[in-house]
Amino acid sequence: MSRFPREELVEAFARYNKARIKAQETNDWTDWSNCFTEDAHYIEHAYGEFHGREAIHNWITEVMAPFPEMTFPQDWVAFDDEQAGIVFQCQNRLPHPTEPDGPPFQFPTWTRLVYAGNGLFSCEEDCYNPVKDANPVIKAWIEAGGQFASRELVKMKHHGH
Numbered sequence: 001m002s003r004f005p006r007e008e009l010v011e012a013f014a015r016y017n018k019a020r021i022k023a024q025e026t027n028d029w030t031d032w033s034n035c036f037t038e039d040a041h042y043i044e045h046a047y048g049e050f051h052g053r054e055a056i057h058n059w060i061t062e063v064m065a066p067f068p069e070m071t072f073p074q075d076w077v078a079f080d081d082e083q084a085g086i087v088f089q090c091q092n093r094l095p096h097p098t099e100p101d102g103p104p105f106q107f108p109t110w111t112r113l114v115y116a117g118n119g120l121f122s123c124e125e126d127c128y129n130p131v132k133d134a135n136p137v138i139k140a141w142i143e144a145g146g147q148f149a150s151r152e153l154v155k156m157k158h159h160g161h
Contacts, residue, residue, distance in 0.1 A: 002081040004115060009079055012119050013086050020072060027068045033057035036124070037116050043125040046134070047154060059154065066148035070094050075108070084115040092134065097146040105141040107133035
């Protein structure tokens with residue numbers, strides 16, 4: 001039996017998504033960061049691990065600075081009631097830089113959230129292949145006319161081979 005009712009997981013995930021959308025629109029990641037416990041653990045396979053809400057906030061603010069127009073529409077979501085987990089796939093999507101109706105530039109990410117109660121998550125893990133997926137998409141976006149809004153503030157730790 002789950003420690004939390006499904007309705008509570010669904011509500012927490014809705015709050016997480018609302019905060020994410022607000023962050024995408026405002027480039028202020030505070031509300032999204034506040035969806036995590038003070039001692040949350042964030043695992044990002046390309047950038048490393050972050051411990052604590054403040055570290056998560058600092059990282060997401062810096063990693064998103066070059067890409068203020070990036071959005072993360074979700075393709076599907078699954079709830080793991082037994083483990084109080086939520087798994088979803090989203091696209092890391094950049095709009096076409098020169099053609100308003102042109103196809104977006106995007107790559108998939110799979111995310112696992114662990115719910116801790118009180119509307120907060122204790123862990124997030126993002127899985128994707130930066131070499132196979134992210135780097136070619138960003139390169140194609142730049143070749144199509146995309147420009148970073150700022151210099152890269154956070155470097156990937158795991159580039160692959």
